[in-house]
Amino acid sequence: MELLHNLALGFSVAVNPFTLMLSVIGCFLGTIIGALPGLGPSNGVAILIPLAFTLGLDATSALVLLTSVYYGAMYGGRISSILLNIPGDEPALMTTLDGYPMAKQGRAGDALVISGVASFVGALFATIGLMLVAPLVARIAYLFGPAEYFALYLLAFTTLGGVGSKNQAKAALGAVIGLGIAMIGLDNTSGMPRFTGGNMHLNDGVDFLVAIVGLFAITEVFSFIESHGKDSAIGVKLEKVTLPVKDLIATSGVMLRSSVIGFIAGILPGAGASLGSFLAYTTEKGIAGPKGFFGKGDPRGVAAPEAGNNAAAGGALIPMLTLGVPGSGTTAVLLALLMTLNITPGPTLFAEQPEVVWGLIVSLLIANFVLLVMNIPMVKIFVRILQVPAYVLMPGVTMISFVGIYSLTGSYFDLVMMMAFGALGYFLRKLEVPTVPVIMGILLGNQMEDNLRRAMVISDGDWTYLLSSGISVGLWVAAIAGFVAPFFLRRFLKKPAAPMEALED
Numbered sequence: 001m002e003l004l005h006n007l008a009l010g011f012s013v014a015v016n017p018f019t020l021m022l023s024v025i026g027c028f029l030g031t032i033i034g035a036l037p038g039l040g041p042s043n044g045v046a047i048l049i050p051l052a053f054t055l056g057l058d059a060t061s062a063l064v065l066l067t068s069v070y071y072g073a074m075y076g077g078r079i080s081s082i083l084l085n086i087p088g089d090e091p092a093l094m095t096t097l098d099g100y101p102m103a104k105q106g107r108a109g110d111a112l113v114i115s116g117v118a119s120f121v122g123a124l125f126a127t128i129g130l131m132l133v134a135p136l137v138a139r140i141a142y143l144f145g146p147a148e149y150f151a152l153y154l155l156a157f158t159t160l161g162g163v164g165s166k167n168q169a170k171a172a173l174g175a176v177i178g179l180g181i182a183m184i185g186l187d188n189t190s191g192m193p194r195f196t197g198g199n200m201h202l203n204d205g206v207d208f209l210v211a212i213v214g215l216f217a218i219t220e221v222f223s224f225i226e227s228h229g230k231d232s233a234i235g236v237k238l239e240k241v242t243l244p245v246k247d248l249i250a251t252s253g254v255m256l257r258s259s260v261i262g263f264i265a266g267i268l269p270g271a272g273a274s275l276g277s278f279l280a281y282t283t284e285k286g287i288a289g290p291k292g293f294f295g296k297g298d299p300r301g302v303a304a305p306e307a308g309n310n311a312a313a314g315g316a317l318i319p320m321l322t323l324g325v326p327g328s329g330t331t332a333v334l335l336a337l338l339m340t341l342n343i344t345p346g347p348t349l350f351a352e353q354p355e356v357v358w359g360l361i362v363s364l365l366i367a368n369f370v371l372l373v374m375n376i377p378m379v380k381i382f383v384r385i386l387q388v389p390a391y392v393l394m395p396g397v398t399m400i401s402f403v404g405i406y407s408l409t410g411s412y413f414d415l416v417m418m419m420a421f422g423a424l425g426y427f428l429r430k431l432e433v434p435t436v437p438v439i440m441g442i443l444l445g446n447q448m449e450d451n452l453r454r455a456m457v458i459s460d461g462d463w464t465y466l467l468s469s470g471i472s473v474g475l476w477v478a479a480i481a482g483f484v485a486p487f488f489l490r491r492f493l494k495k496p497a498a499p500m501e502a503l504e505d
Contacts, residue, residue, distance in 0.1 A: 003131065006358045013060060013359030014366060022057075022065045023363050027370045030072020034092075035080050041073035041313075042329040042436070046216035049209055049337055050405050059341045060356050064363040066337065067317075070330050071123055071364060074313045075371050078115040078306055083108060092309070094281045098294060098301025105297050110244040114299050115306040116375040117248055118255045122307035123368045125259035126266065126314020131361055133267075134350070137322040141347035144323075146454035147466045151475035153448040156325050156440060158483040168483065170433045177428075178441015179448075181206055188450060201413045208336035210405060210414045211421050211442050215435045216333075217401045218422025223429065244299075251303040254284050262308035266315025266328070268482075276315070280308025314364070321345055321357060325444070329436035335443055 013019065033044030045066050052062040077092030082099035095115060102111040144152070157175045184195045185205030196202040261283060262276030284304040285294045294301045316328040324345040326332035338345055343356065350357055405418055425435050459465030467473055 003135075006135075006354065007131070007362065009354060010358030010360075010362030013355050014064070014362040019061060019064055019359075019363065020366065022061055023068045023367050024370055026065045026068025027072040027075075027367050027374060030069035030074075031076035031079075031371070031374060032072075033069065034073030034076025036076075041070050041077075042333055043216045043220055044069050044073045045330055045333045046212050047401065049333070050213060050401055050403065052337075054403055059338075059343055060359045062337065062341065063334070063356065063360050066334060067360060067364060068367045068370075070313065070334070071310075071367050072371060073330075074123070074310050075116065075119045075375050077309075078119065078302075079112065082111045082115065082302070092277075092305075094277045094305035094309075095302060097281070097305075098296070098298050101295070101297035102299070102302065107297070110247060110299070111302050113244060113376055114247055114251060114302050116372065118251070118258070118303040118306035119310045119375070120368055120372040121255040122259045122262055122310035122312075123314055123371070124365075125256075125307075126263050126311040127361065127364045127368060129263050129311075130314055130317055130364070134318050134322055134357075134361075137318055138347040138350045141322050143471060145469075146451040146458065147468055147472045148475065149451040150448060150455060150466060151472045151479065152323060152325055153444050153451070155475050155479040155482065156444065157437065158479040167432070170431070171437050174428065174433050174435065174437035175441045177433075178438040178443075179445045180441075181211070181438070182442050182445025183449075188446065189453065201411070205446075206417070206442060207340075207409065207414060208443060209340055210409070210418050212333050212336050212439060213401050213405060214418040214421025215425040215439060218398075218418060219425030219429060219435070221398050221401075222422055222426040247299045251299050254300045254303045255307040258284065258304040258307035259311040262311030263315040265308070266312030267318050276312025277305040277309035280304040321349060322347060324447070326440060329439070332436060332439045332443055336439070339443070 014023075029048065030041070030044060033047075034041060048066060048069055052065055057065065078095050078099065081092040081095040082103050099111045099115065102108065157172075180195075182205070184202055186192065186203050187194055193203055258280035261280045265276035265279055281294075281301065281304045284300050288294060288298070288300060313328070313330070316326070316331045317334075319325045320331040320335050322345070324335070326335045335345060343349065343353065401418065402415060405414055406412075428435055428438070455465050456463075459468075467476065
């Protein structure tokens with residue numbers, strides 16, 4: 001009964017012309033961003049955050065727009081994966097393994113339709129799961145004290161360094177850089193400035209959005225300048241698109257299984273859609289066994305990763321909304337948006353601002369159906385948009401970034417900081433250091449420090465207090481396992497790349 005009441009509240013917020021228009025615009029822009037190789041949902045949401053503030057959107061409207069972009073980008077990543085063998089983002093990598101071979105066999109239209117329906121099933125399952133699971137997790141979160149929250153933040157960082165990254169040492173370096181940046185500003189306890197260099201602008205610390213737009217959007221611009229726009233125009237040919245009913249029926253079980261796997265993977269802090277996509281693909285490959293022809297154009301190899309990564313995208317919203325810990329890089333960007341809007345994620349969010357939470361959930365439910373309509377009959381339109389050269393798109397990205405940040409802060413210093421973070425992001429990209437741990441360090445650093453201090457004050461400096469409850473012990477064990485396990489599983493993570501390499505050869 002309570003769920004029905006909450007859904008009614010959500011529909012009252014989401015079903016109005018303006019919010020529906022924002023959802024449609026977000027889905028359209030997100031699909032384009034996801035389809036463009038290299039951008040992905042994290043960059044897309046970061047680029048459009050300044051636009052949301054420039055338009056003067058309130059908290060709910062801004063969240064609806066940007067989460068629709070998020071879902072749309074997860075849909076769109078499959079387009080370039082199937083047609084060009086170039087994943088739009090990392091989670092779409094697994095789709096290339098069978099999507100591109102299907103395209104080479106003249107079945108590009110079938111692959112696009114199967115992947116679109118699988119994306120819909122995965123995202124719809126995740127949204128329903130979000131409705132049912134998030135309130136339960138929010139209730140459990142009331143049991144969390146300083147020790148539990150500190151262990152939870154640690155879990156987020158170790159998962160990024162373990163499962164969520166190709167190189168644990170570099171991911172750890174990125175997290176350390178982010179935590180160091182989070183220390184800049186006035187100390188919460190003593191009120192003394194730290195690492196400000198005497199600059200008054202830094203007394204309030206580093207603005208989350210300035211750092212995010214710099215590390216994602218401006219870094220992308222710098223990389224484009226370096227490449228001189230080489231290979232910027234994308235030419236794609238697509239024959240007619242039909243509905244492969246037989247394949248859709250045959251892969252329906254695959255979609256459901258992969259949705260469950262992806263949703264569970266998405267809930268894990270820091271793991272995200274990449275893990276969901278990988279686990280879904282390898283599970284179905286194992287189920288098929290010798291009878292399958294994975295890596296050679298098996299429709300199940302298209303349905304599994306797309307259902308998995310879209311379900312993981314929805315699942316990643318649960319720890320962000322209920323615990324204030326992002327489940328992926330994109331939800332880290334959304335968490336920064338919430339904090340900028342003075343909305344505190346956590347269990348109290350569901351009680352104090354239910355219209356925000358349930359308006360968002362219902363908007364995502366609507367966005368799923370909008371994306372299904374867009375991504376099957378309108379797929380040829382998105383393919384044509386891929387032909388727009390990057391030298392036309394990049395000036396727009398730069399303009400949105402500068403105008404949006406200045407309209408938000410009104411400070412020239414923040415524009416300089418944004419450029420500095422862009423340079424830092426470019427430098428880290430050259431060193432192959434992931435930027436998502438940097439963002440998470442900036443976002444979670446102060447909360448992690450505050451909870452550690454509270455734990456030490458409560459226990460009179462006894463460090464064993466950090467292991468004083470079953471929840472905290474479980475989180476510590478999960479954190480250690482999440483960091484250590486990939487050392488033993490690395491050889492399995494590398495295996496799926498072989499079919500694609502064979503195709504290229």
